[in-house]
Amino acid sequence: MNIASLAPLAVVLPILGAALTFLLIRHSRAQRAVSIGLLSLTLALECLLLASAWNSGTAAVTIGGWLPPWGIVMVVDQFSSLMLVVSSAVSLAVLVYATGQGMADGDEDAPVSIFHPTYLILVAGVSNAFLSGDLFNLYVGFEILLTASYVLMTLGGTGPRIRAGVTYVVVSVVSSVLFLIAIAMVYGATGTVNMADLALKLGDLDQGTRTLLHVMLLVAFGIKAAVFPLSFWLPDSYPTAPAPVTAVFAGLLTKVGVYAMVRTETLLFPGDTLNTPLMVVALLTMVVGILGALAQSDIKRLLSFTLVSHIGYMVFGLAMSSVAGLAAAVFYVAHHITIQTSLFLVTGLIERRGGSSSVDRLGGLAKLSPLLALLFFIPGMNLAGIPPFSGFLGKVGLLQAGIELGTPLAYALVIGGVVTSLLTLLAIARVWNRAFWRKPEDAEHPDPVLLAGPSGRAAGPGAKINTVTLLPRTMVGSTLGLVVLGVALTVFAGPLFGLSDQAARDMLDRAPYIQSVLGSDTAVPATVTGGGR
Amino acid sequence: MSVNLTLLIVMGALYACGIYLILERSLTRVLLGLMLLANATNLLILSTGGYAGLAPFFTKDTPAADYNDPLPQALILTSIVISFAVTAFMLGIIYRTWVLARQDDIQDDVEDLRVAETPSFDAEDDAEIPAETSEFPLTTVTAGGREMPAELAAAEEQPGSLNLESGPEGGTK
Numbered sequence: 001m002n003i004a005s006l007a008p009l010a011v012v013l014p015i016l017g018a019a020l021t022f023l024l025i026r027h028s029r030a031q032r033a034v035s036i037g038l039l040s041l042t043l044a045l046e047c048l049l050l051a052s053a054w055n056s057g058t059a060a061v062t063i064g065g066w067l068p069p070w071g072i073v074m075v076v077d078q079f080s081s082l083m084l085v086v087s088s089a090v091s092l093a094v095l096v097y098a099t100g101q102g103m104a105d106g107d108e109d110a111p112v113s114i115f116h117p118t119y120l121i122l123v124a125g126v127s128n129a130f131l132s133g134d135l136f137n138l139y140v141g142f143e144i145l146l147t148a149s150y151v152l153m154t155l156g157g158t159g160p161r162i163r164a165g166v167t168y169v170v171v172s173v174v175s176s177v178l179f180l181i182a183i184a185m186v187y188g189a190t191g192t193v194n195m196a197d198l199a200l201k202l203g204d205l206d207q208g209t210r211t212l213l214h215v216m217l218l219v220a221f222g223i224k225a226a227v228f229p230l231s232f233w234l235p236d237s238y239p240t241a242p243a244p245v246t247a248v249f250a251g252l253l254t255k256v257g258v259y260a261m262v263r264t265e266t267l268l269f270p271g272d273t274l275n276t277p278l279m280v281v282a283l284l285t286m287v288v289g290i291l292g293a294l295a296q297s298d299i300k301r302l303l304s305f306t307l308v309s310h311i312g313y314m315v316f317g318l319a320m321s322s323v324a325g326l327a328a329a330v331f332y333v334a335h336h337i338t339i340q341t342s343l344f345l346v347t348g349l350i351e352r353r354g355g356s357s358s359v360d361r362l363g364g365l366a367k368l369s370p371l372l373a374l375l376f377f378i379p380g381m382n383l384a385g386i387p388p389f390s391g392f393l394g395k396v397g398l399l400q401a402g403i404e405l406g407t408p409l410a411y412a413l414v415i416g417g418v419v420t421s422l423l424t425l426l427a428i429a430r431v432w433n434r435a436f437w438r439k440p441e442d443a444e445h446p447d448p449v450l451l452a453g454p455s456g457r458a459a460g461p462g463a464k465i466n467t468v469t470l471l472p473r474t475m476v477g478s479t480l481g482l483v484v485l486g487v488a489l490t491v492f493a494g495p496l497f498g499l500s501d502q503a504a505r506d507m508l509d510r511a512p513y514i515q516s517v518l519g520s521d522t523a524v525p526a527t528v529t530g531g532g533r
Numbered sequence: 534m535s536v537n538l539t540l541l542i543v544m545g546a547l548y549a550c551g552i553y554l555i556l557e558r559s560l561t562r563v564l565l566g567l568m569l570l571a572n573a574t575n576l577l578i579l580s581t582g583g584y585a586g587l588a589p590f591f592t593k594d595t596p597a598a599d600y601n602d603p604l605p606q607a608l609i610l611t612s613i614v615i616s617f618a619v620t621a622f623m624l625g626i627i628y629r630t631w632v633l634a635r636q637d638d639i640q641d642d643v644e645d646l647r648v649a650e651t652p653s654f655d656a657e658d659d660a661e662i663p664a665e666t667s668e669f670p671l672t673t674v675t676a677g678g679r680e681m682p683a684e685l686a687a688a689e690e691q692p693g694s695l696n697l698e699s700g701p702e703g704g705t706k
Contacts, residue, residue: 143615188581
C-alpha cells in the first residue's frame with residue numbers, strides 16, 4: 001500500500017479527536033490525553049507523508065473513488081507535506097503549552113473545555129487546506145479553520161476579545177466571500193474547480209479573463225495572508241486572544257494564505273504579468289509592517305506587526321518565480337512558522353512572569369528568570385536574521401535570488417529586505433533592553449507581579465492557596481521544544497534547503513503535480529516563465 | 534451559456550445593498566450586509582451553471598447536454614451551510630456586545646488610540662544627551678561674568694546664584 005494514500009487521515013484524525021474531546025467535555029484529563037495523543041499520531045503520519053513525498057515524489061489521493069476532474073483530490077507533494085509537518089509540530093507544542101496553562105491556572109472547566117475540540121478542528125482545517133488539490137475544497141478548508149478560529153479568538157467572551165473578534169470575523173467573512181466569487185468566476189470560465197485541471201484550462205482563456213481571475217484570487221488570499229494594504233486587521237485582532245491562541249494563529253493562519261498564494265502563482269497562473277505588482281506589495285508589506293512594530297510598546301502587538309512585515313519576505317520570494325526565490329520562500333515559511341509561534345509563546349510566559357506584556361511595565365526579567373531571557377533571545381535573534389540562525393539563511397537565500405534576478409525592482413527589494421531585517425533587530429532589541437536588561441525599578445509603571453519577587457513557595461504550605469505557578473514546567477517545556485525546533489531548522493538547514501529547492505523545482509515545472517492528479521500521460525504545456533520577469 | 538437577466542439584476546442589487554450595509558457601524562447592519570453578500574454570491578454560483586436543464590437523474594435516452602449542471606448547486610449547498618454557521622456565530626457575538634457594552638456599534642481599539650496619542654518624544658530614547666559626557670571635562674563655561682571649569686560651575690550652582698544648565702548628575706536645582 002502506498003503511504004501517500006493515508007493523506008486524508010491528516011484531516012480525519014484531528015476531526016475524530018474533536019468529536020471525542022467534545023464527548024469528553026466534562027473529563028478534562030481524558031480530553032487532554034485524547035487531543036495530545038491524536039495530534040502526535042497525526043504528526044507521525046505526516047512525517048511519513050513527508051518521507052514518501054521526498055523519496056517517491058508527488059502523489060494524489062482521490063477521495064471516495066471519484067476520478068480527478070470531477071471528484072475531490074488531495075495532493076501530497078514536497079511543499080504541502082513540509083507545511084503539514086511544520087504546522088502539526090507547532091500546533092502540538094502549542095497544545096501542550098495551552099494544557100499546561102490550563103492546569104496551572106486550575107480552570108479545569110468551562111469555557112476552556114471547548115478549547116480542545118475547537119483547536120483540533122482548526123488543525124484539521126489547516127491540514128485540509130494544505131492537502132487540497134481542488135479549489136472549492138481549499139475554500140472549505142479555509143472555512144473550517146476560520147470558523148474554529150472565530151471561536152478561539154473570542155474564547156471567554158471578554159470585552160476586548162469580542163471587540164477584536166468582530167473585526168476579525170467581518171474581515172474574514174468578506175475575504176471568504178471574495179474567494180467564493182473568484183471560485184464561481186473560475187468555474188464559469190473553465191467549468192472545473194480541480195486545480196490540476198484548471199492549470200491546463202486556464203491557459204486557454206484570453207489574457208483579460210485570466211488577469212481578472214488571478215487578481216480576485218490573490219486579493220482573497222492576500223487578506224488571509226495579511227499582505228500590506230490588506231493587513232490592517234491583523235495587529236488589531238491577534239494580540240487580544242489568549243497567548244497560545246495568538247501563537248498558533250500567528251504561526252499557521254497567515255501561512256495558509258501564503259501557501260494558497262504560492263499555489264495560485266505557480267500552478268494556476270504561472271508566468272503571468274502580476275509579478276511586478278506583487279514585488280511592490282512585498283516591499284510595502286516589509287517596510288510598513290516593521291515601521292508599525294517600532295511604534296508599539298506592547299510585545300504582542302509588536303510581534304503582530306513583525307508578523308505582517310515578514311510575510312513580505314515570503315511574497316518577495318514568490319514574486320521572483322525563479323527556483324532560487326521560490327525555494328528560499330518555502331524555507332522561509334517553514335522557518336517563520338516556528339519562530340513566530342515560539343516568540344508568541346514566550347510572550348505568554350513573559351506576561352505570566354512579569355504580569356504584563358507591555359514593555360513600559362516590565363524590567364529586569366533577565367535577572368529574575370535567565371531561562372526566560374534565553375527563550376526570548378534565541379528566537380528573537382533568529383527572527384531578526386542574525387547569523388548563523390535559520391532566519392539569516394532564509395534571508396540570504398532570498399537576497400541571493402533577488403540579486404540573481406537583477407532588475408531594479410529586485411534590487412530595491414533586496415535593500416528593503418536588509419533594512420527590514422535591521423529594523424526588526426531594533427524592535428527586538430528595544431524589547432530586550434526594556435523588559436530584560438533594565439532594573440525593574442526603572443520601569444515607568446512596574447507591574448506589581450514583577451516587584452513581588454518569587455511566589456511564596458518558601459512561605460510554607462499555607463501560602464500556596466493564592467499563588468499561581470508563575471512558570472509552569474509544561475509551558476516552559478513546550479516553548480523550549482519549539483525554540484529547539486527553530487535551532488534544529490538552522491542545524492539541518494542544508495537538507496531542508498535541498499527539500500525546498502526540490503519542492504520549488506517541482507512547483508515551477510508543474511508536470512509532477514498535474515500528472516499525479518490527471519494521469520501520467522497528460523501533456524503539460526510548457527510554462528512561459530521568462531526567467532521570472 | 535445563456536444568461537438569466539433577472540438573476541443578474543437581483544444579484545447586483547444584493548451586492549450593492551450588502552456592500553452599503555457592511556460599511557455601517559452598527560453590528561446588526563453589518564451582519565445583514567454579510568448575509569446579503571453571501572446570498573448574492575450563491576446566485577452568482579448558480580448562474581455559472583448555465584440555463585436550467587433537466588434534473589440530473591441519469592436516464593439512458595437523454596443526451597448529456599440536456600441535464601442541469603449539478604456541481605454549482607452542490608457548491609451553493611456547502612456555502613449556505615457555512616454562511617449559516619457564521620451568521621449564528623455573529624449573532625452570538627452581537628448579543629455578547631450588547632450584554633457587555635449595551636451598544637450595537639463597532640468600538641474603537643483602545644490600544645490603537647493610545648499608541649496614536651503617544652507623543653513622538655520618548656523619555657528613554659530621545660532625551661537630550663548632555664554635551665559633556667566625559668568624567669574629566671575640559672570645557673569652561675562663562676558664569677557670572679567669569680570663566681571657570683564646568684564642574685566647578687556646577688558645584689557652585691546654588692539657589693539664587695545664576696542658574697547654569699543642570700549637568701548630567703550634578704547641578705542641584
